[in-house]
Amino acid sequence: MARLLYFAWLKTHTGTAEEEVTLPGEVTTVGELLAWLPSRGPGYARALEDPKLIRVAVNQEYARPGDPVGPGDEIALFPPVTGG
Amino acid sequence: MARLLYFAWLKTHTGTAEEEVTLPGEVTTVGELLAWLPSRGPGYARALEDPKLIRVAVNQEYARPGDPVGPGDEIALFPPVTGG
Amino acid sequence: MSVRVQREPFDLGAELAALTEGNHAIGGLASFVGLVRDFSEDTQLSAMTLEHYPGMTEKMLERIEAEANQRWQLDASLIVHRYGRMEPGEGIVLVACASAHRQAALEACQFLIDWLKTKAPFWKVEEDDAGAGRWVDARESDDAAAARWGRADPDAAE
Amino acid sequence: MSVRVQREPFDLGAELAALTEGNHAIGGLASFVGLVRDFSEDTQLSAMTLEHYPGMTEKMLERIEAEANQRWQLDASLIVHRYGRMEPGEGIVLVACASAHRQAALEACQFLIDWLKTKAPFWKVEEDDAGAGRWVDARESDDAAAARWGRADPDAAE
Numbered sequence: 001m002a003r004l005l006y007f008a009w010l011k012t013h014t015g016t017a018e019e020e021v022t023l024p025g026e027v028t029t030v031g032e033l034l035a036w037l038p039s040r041g042p043g044y045a046r047a048l049e050d051p052k053l054i055r056v057a058v059n060q061e062y063a064r065p066g067d068p069v070g071p072g073d074e075i076a077l078f079p080p081v082t083g084g
Numbered sequence: 085m086a087r088l089l090y091f092a093w094l095k096t097h098t099g100t101a102e103e104e105v106t107l108p109g110e111v112t113t114v115g116e117l118l119a120w121l122p123s124r125g126p127g128y129a130r131a132l133e134d135p136k137l138i139r140v141a142v143n144q145e146y147a148r149p150g151d152p153v154g155p156g157d158e159i160a161l162f163p164p165v166t167g168g
Numbered sequence: 169m170s171v172r173v174q175r176e177p178f179d180l181g182a183e184l185a186a187l188t189e190g191n192h193a194i195g196g197l198a199s200f201v202g203l204v205r206d207f208s209e210d211t212q213l214s215a216m217t218l219e220h221y222p223g224m225t226e227k228m229l230e231r232i233e234a235e236a237n238q239r240w241q242l243d244a245s246l247i248v249h250r251y252g253r254m255e256p257g258e259g260i261v262l263v264a265c266a267s268a269h270r271q272a273a274l275e276a277c278q279f280l281i282d283w284l285k286t287k288a289p290f291w292k293v294e295e296d297d298a299g300a301g302r303w304v305d306a307r308e309s310d311d312a313a314a315a316r317w318g319r320a321d322p323d324a325a326e
Numbered sequence: 327m328s329v330r331v332q333r334e335p336f337d338l339g340a341e342l343a344a345l346t347e348g349n350h351a352i353g354g355l356a357s358f359v360g361l362v363r364d365f366s367e368d369t370q371l372s373a374m375t376l377e378h379y380p381g382m383t384e385k386m387l388e389r390i391e392a393e394a395n396q397r398w399q400l401d402a403s404l405i406v407h408r409y410g411r412m413e414p415g416e417g418i419v420l421v422a423c424a425s426a427h428r429q430a431a432l433e434a435c436q437f438l439i440d441w442l443k444t445k446a447p448f449w450k451v452e453e454d455d456a457g458a459g460r461w462v463d464a465r466e467s468d469d470a471a472a473a474r475w476g477r478a479d480p481d482a483a484e
Contacts, residue, residue, distance in 0.1 A: 080306035083290025164464035167448025181339010
């Protein structure tokens with residue numbers, strides 16, 4: 001199981017802030033995760049439709065498409081930050 | 085009569101913070117004033133011995149050697165500023 | 169060095185006074201406060217709400233503050249960042265740096281606020297007079313401001 | 327826009343709060359405070375005294391503040407400069423600039439403090455533990471800091 005977190009408007013589209021998910025065998029990297037998630041439903045497809053607007057953090061560190069993900073990881077998906 | 089003001093260590097050397105002085109006829113510019121003042125006494129000579137360390141303001145505006153001075157002017161002499 | 173992420177307002181005067189209190193090696197204190205404005209482009213705003221990523225936010229703020237302390241010789245530094253709902257005029261974020269020398273304090277303060285605006289995991293919802301909320305898009309000028317610090321950027325997901 | 331030259335200490339928190347009070351167009355407030363240090367190079371200091379040129383000081387501070395307001399779009403600005411005797415830890419000078427945009431506030435603040443250090447007619451006497459006073463020499467690094475603003479300098483007497 002991996003823990004997925006969604007922030008800002010990604011959360012609005014997926015309808016959840018946080019969920020535990022069993023990653024399928026073909027999902028071993030951030031890029032593979034982003035390719036797989038839309039198949040989970042139309043809300044996910046909509047949240048991820050523009051890849052340029054998606055940032056990912058794995059275990060609270062910014063991650064790139066090639067970085068590994070796996071069971072036990074905390075994986076956060078969010079848009080570019082607009083703080084302060 | 086011109087009003088001469090001395091600040092910081094220039095004042096220590098001249099022994100006065102402020103004085104009214106009748107400028108001689110040959111003193112019509114800042115440069116001529118600086119050349120004449122040391123003749124007024126050893127304290128003045130000492131205050132003005134290093135021209136690089138002297139700044140002049142005429143009527144509260146920074147002035148250059150060629151700028152005019154004359155009766156009625158407020159002329160301040162001081163070292164480079166060391167504020168704040 | 170100190171970092172706080174909190175919902176409550178901060179007292180600017182008290183924060184700055186505490187930062188320099190008792191340290192007479194400090195010659196300069198630079199600070200920046202970001203405040204909620206009542207407009208955004210051409211829209212009147214009545215409030216904004218900041219969401220953040222608890223845990224990651226604190227970790228990143230501590231890391232960037234440590235980096236500022238490596239780059240500049242600082243006697244004290246402080247980042248306070250709020251989240252939650254705020255109204256126009258309220259302080260959102262406070263950055264303050266104190267040093268023996270003014271240039272170190274000013275540069276470190278500028279560095280931290282540029283970084284916070286582009287990398288700290290906060291997202292803003294703006295609320296207009298009718299109470300409607302809108303997620304704010306990222307601004308490219310903020311990225312450019314952070315980029316001028318010549319920092320290698322391993323942080324983007326692309 | 328406001329300039330004050332005074333002997334009394336200033337209350338940093340109150341000054342900054344007053345500057346942004348009621349103006350909800352302000353998005354950023356940058357400030358710098360110069361403080362008395364207890365050392366200078368390798369000497370312990372117990373106090374310092376600032377002499378200034380009353381009349382010219384106020385005039386020059388008002389002029390440079392007006393220039394900052396021409397160069398940057400500011401909603402508010404403040405310079406408070408003290409003179410007289412001050413002990414370590416006391417604030418000497420406060421510069422604060424508020425703007426809709428953080429970069430304008432930060433740059434104007436840096437511009438003003440660089441200028442104050444090199445052009446405002448203040449002279450410093452440092453007092454060591456034995457009570458002996460010494461006039462401080464000008465530092466060339468301060469001139470360099472002011473020069474980077476690319477301002478024509480009609481101010482030097484040479």
